Amino acid sequence: MANTHFFGPDTFASPEQYLPMPFRFERLDGNRVLLTNSSGEYAILSRPIFDDFVSGRLPAGSGECLELKSRSFLMHGADPATLRAVASQWRTKKAFLESGPKLHIFVPTLRCNQGCGYCQVSRAEAKTAGVDMPFEKARSAIDLMLSAPASSMTMEFQGGEPLLAFDLVRRMVETAAERSSLAGKTLSYVICTNLTLLTEQHIDFFRKFNVCISTSLDGPSDLHDRNRPFSGASSHAVVVENIRRCHDDLGPGSVSALMTATRNSLGRAEEIIDEYVRHGLTSIFLRELNPYGFASKSGKAIGYSTDDFVAFYKQSLRYVLDLNRSGVRMIEAYAAILLRKILTPFGVGFVDLQSPTGEGFGVVLYNYDGDVYASDEARMLAEMGDKTFRLGSVSDSWISIMTGPTMQSLAAAGVAESLPGCSDCAFVPYCGADPIRHYRTQGDIVGHRPTSTFCHKQKEIFRTLFDLLDAADEETMSILLGWLNLRRSCVSSPS
Ligand code: SF4
Incomplete structure (x- = not known):
């Protein structure tokens, strides 16, 4: 040939x-x-x-x-x-590192009109003086945010209840919108609100600035009202009515919600999720109690073990999948975040699950008193009297905040791939270091993974998801793939 x-x-x-x-x-x-x-x-x-x-x-x-x-x-x-x-x-x-923090949390007030036993921010009574952010400090905080290198950012309002300081929130958004266009930056807005104070004025404002609304719904009225007491009325009745108003006026999908599990929630996964379906919500974020604020004191009355929470989480996830198989669209937001990390090449801007840590690298928080913190959890700790993770003040420069000793210690303890226990863990590509939580729960910014409740929960949930992926038939896989486009607002955390 x-x-x-x-x-x-x-x-x-x-x-x-x-x-x-x-x-x-x-x-x-x-x-x-x-x-x-x-x-x-x-x-x-x-x-x-x-x-x-x-x-x-x-x-x-x-x-x-x-x-x-x-x-x-x-x-x-x-x-x-x-x-x-x-x-x-x-x-x-790791591309989230390239332009620094994109999530900028503002606390316009620490005041709140609810008395939740699990409040993690140590809220102040609604009439307390001296816990609102003065506008001069708010303006400095906005300038500081806009001096950060990212070209697109999310400005998120936390509290207390930010609608108690609505005039300030509106002024801040108007100021930021004007200054950001001069600076050539794109801003999006999220408000984390208990939705008990909603007025037409708020709705017009949300529509004008395309503000994402993140709220709390803990389940049926007896459960929600017990967890989130509200003087003189059922907070559940007010919240579900205001979710309906937002859906009617701003469109379906304008509100995302999370539930915080207390001991009273365990065993009621199906009822809680049905309540979300009943009120037109298409995603639910299942959140465990956090070791900050009032929640750290009310553990005896409403707390549970990590294993209890994991059992509740698995039961909920199974039910959410069953609902999807029967034609009801519902996303479990935490699973969706993890699946996006497992099934796509992209990172996810979820602070607890970033490595290097999202604290300071993915988020910065501007408190009502002008202090700047590495995360929401860092200011929760500050309200408990521990300012270890204070980065500086709104009058400081961006460079001094990001290169100071606090950021250096977070950087040193915040790379999960280098931490004892995590460095050889199969789940580390999808997990996070969470140094502030380990500082709080174990008294050590590096932490000890064999006894870490964060690690225990993460391992159990990762195993559940990999079992699910391994056994998934075509229908289950298509449901899970459909969860990958979860919007950022779905993972915000009202306090
Ligand atoms: S599951 Fe635990 S050991 Fe593994 S990466 Fe996460 S925190 Fe580290």
Whole structure:
């Protein structure tokens, strides 16, 4: 046969011997092993295949070998293209670092008109003086935010109850909108409100500035009213009526909500989720009690173990999936955040689950008194008398805030990939360091993962999600993939 210009197939065949790429692993059960790598790819192998893989015995052309190669768990010989692809995926996952914090939280007032036992911000009574942000400080805070490098930012109003200081909130948004356009920056707005004070004026303002509304709904009226007491009336009746008004006037999807689980919520997952469906909400964020503010004191009355919460979470997730299978659209927002981290190459701006930590790197908080903190949790701690994570004041420069000693200690303890316990954990590509929580719960900014309740919860939820992905039929997979476009507002946290 005449010479051709093509090499034979043997030239392109992979050599028999492959090189495993760096990976971490976790035994899901007696027969399945989860492998992950730094770029966030995962594979679930049976134990015999895993043993063959790590011993270099996988046949070169086998399906498993090709699958692992496509996910960068192995390569044949020195392969710069594979290394470049892995580096590019890793850069994409960490892209949130490139322009600094995008979430800027403002506390216009610490006053609140509700008396929730689990309040994590140590709110002040509605008539308390001296806990509103003076406008001069608000203006300095806006200038400080706009001096940050990010070109698009979210301005989020927390409290207390920000609608108790509505004139200030409106002035701040108007000022920020004007200044941001001069600075060439794009702003979006979120208000975290208990929605008990809503007026037509507020609705007009939300419409004008396209403000996302994040609220709390803890379930049916007996549960919500018990958790979120409100003098003289049922807070549940007011909130569901105002959710309806927002949906009517601003459109479906204008309100996102979360529920905080207390001991009274356990065992009532289905009723709570049904309540969300009844009021036209299409996502629910299941939040456990936080170890800050009043919640840290009311633990005996309303608290529970991490295992109790995880059982509640699993029951809720199962029910949300069943609802979707029956044609009712409902998203569990925490699962959606984790799935986006597991199934897409992109990072997610959720402070607790970032590495390097989102505290200071993803979010900055401007308190009513002009102090600047590394996160919402940092100011919660400050209200408890501990200002360890104060970054400075609104009169400081951006550079001094971001390079000061507090940010340096957060940076040192905030890279999960380098922390004891996390560094060899298979879930670390999707998890976070959360140094402030570990400082609060364990008295150590680095933390001790074997006894960390954060770590325990994370591991249980990750295992649940990987089991779900491993067993998912086509319908379940299509439901989970449909959750990946969760909007940022869905993960904001009203106090
Ligand atoms: S906190 Fe726990 S689950 Fe998360 S990466 Fe660290 S060891 Fe793993």
